[in-house]
Amino acid sequence: MTSQPPPPPTQPQPPPSSTGEQPETDHINRLPDELLLLICTKINNAKSLCICNLISKRFSTVVRQTPSLFLTFPHRNPNNKDENLPKKLFNYLSQSFFRKPPPNNFDGALFQSAIDSLKGFQNVRDLRIELPSFQHDESIRNWHAEFGRGANVCVILFATSLRDLRHQSPSSNHQIQIQNPDHASLTNHLLQSRIASSNQCFREATWRQHVLRHVVENHRRTLETAEICDSEQKGKVVVNDKQQVNDLLDPEVKLPASGYGKLWHVQVLRLPESRCVLYGATVVAIRRTDESEEECEDVGVKHLMKKRCEVDEHGLLWEVLRHILENHAPARSLNINAARR
Template structure:
């Protein structure tokens, strides 16, 4: 046993208690830390620690919000601030895979159709409720990405990024989910007014429902939030693909919303290897190709969830899909693995998605 007495650093700069340990043992100790920021501090102790810490295979990183001008969801006349993005391929891709598809949706989805009263006349989001790249432009985040890339032996990576939404109360009830193999296949946004157990005991209520707004106004707010979350989801997928392309040993990766509103994840060495091959086979023209999307909306007044034991009321659903997919192809939403959920809330939302597509499909109306 090593004495726990005050010691001077040895010539390499390590503490004496660590200098007697083999590198393999020290690596096992550091591998228990997982937290990215803690590991970065450990790397500064000495050249030896720097070399050993860089070999850990599991990291969790939580990116904090930055002090940056944002937009309020209740403000209708906001204008985008002046900002100069780096003129390189990264930001070109963000523009092509995020901003252009969003504008395309806004310009094509709003032809009047026959819908239930609550869903009539949806309002196009102004796209000024959120700043989709503010977190990604911050010096702290860019520095973290640069440091993260030095951990070349990563097998498991979990990143949490704050939402770009501004002015949305944390008590609002909503979650989003994105399905993709190579390209994005579909995105679904779900927002109930109220969640309770089957006995009618209060569980949680949407803050907007507490304001007793008219259903029409509430649906418009949910539409706006859902489209802004779509923007977030696309950016998170872009981050995930970048990690897959950079870390050759990666077997499990997820990019989550800090408030657990949604997550993008891929697990399994084979799936990640196939994605990496697909990425490396793409030409720049193919990478920048925009898949024309289509959108559908639905509203279910009362939704019973037999597995979780909850009841949802006033459930709003937004579905965005690639336009080249077959109509009414909802297989990916019918067989969601509830055991893959991170907590009971996510499991309940996943069950709600399945119940809507199984029993209330007629309530989902395509906007065309």
């Protein structure tokens, strides 16, 4: 008589809950760390990941390795309608860099807490930060700025109005006319207004660079790209590579105190790729340079465009720049003295 094999060991069953029901199996603990890290990368949001960091020691270990982060600076309290957050943020940042106390009505602790939340992440390679915008000029469509040894350029695109032709027949494109020529022409009033707004964008870009330096200093070993934009996605300051990260954190790399700019204006600008028409389109490019650097006609915009195409970033601003640089000469030259701003 052959002996029967012993029965397989029974799996221990979790104790029933106080209600008598069998508790559900914790399936997420069956996932490998690599898959959890992929999920964290897809989540991306720094606030949500900080919450995930509190779940368990295992989650904390995985979350801290997330390579891509998105941090949104908290907006003002909607119950406080008199609070002007962009102005107070600007004042707080400007004073904090000179080690002065923040304004009484600005929640500086909340701002610092948002920055401190990034310190626990040990492998940040791509960082995106969103701040409220200081700029309220509705004619600004996009602006882009990069600063460092190889680039100190801010480009701003204005348009009085925009017409989308994607839902119209191509045969109607040639019928576009300016209904009100004064609406799109570069009058003295419009010129002064757009130069003033360009200076404001340039100041905002400079302060965003200071914010980036303040935030990324704890990630200099791993960080490869960084971007700081506004909630309306109109403007951004970009750090493209490791060299620009090093330039950002290098105390010897300082922005020159002066520079120059160029202004292009086109009454009607047709964009065949995006099938849009811009009325009263103005491009202002501002470049900070040393006194020894020779002024160039395109303010370094062509070099900037080449770099952006290498990372496959295409948009309205780059299409406008390509058409304007190919077909139009600068309408104005601008002298920039940043020390007098």
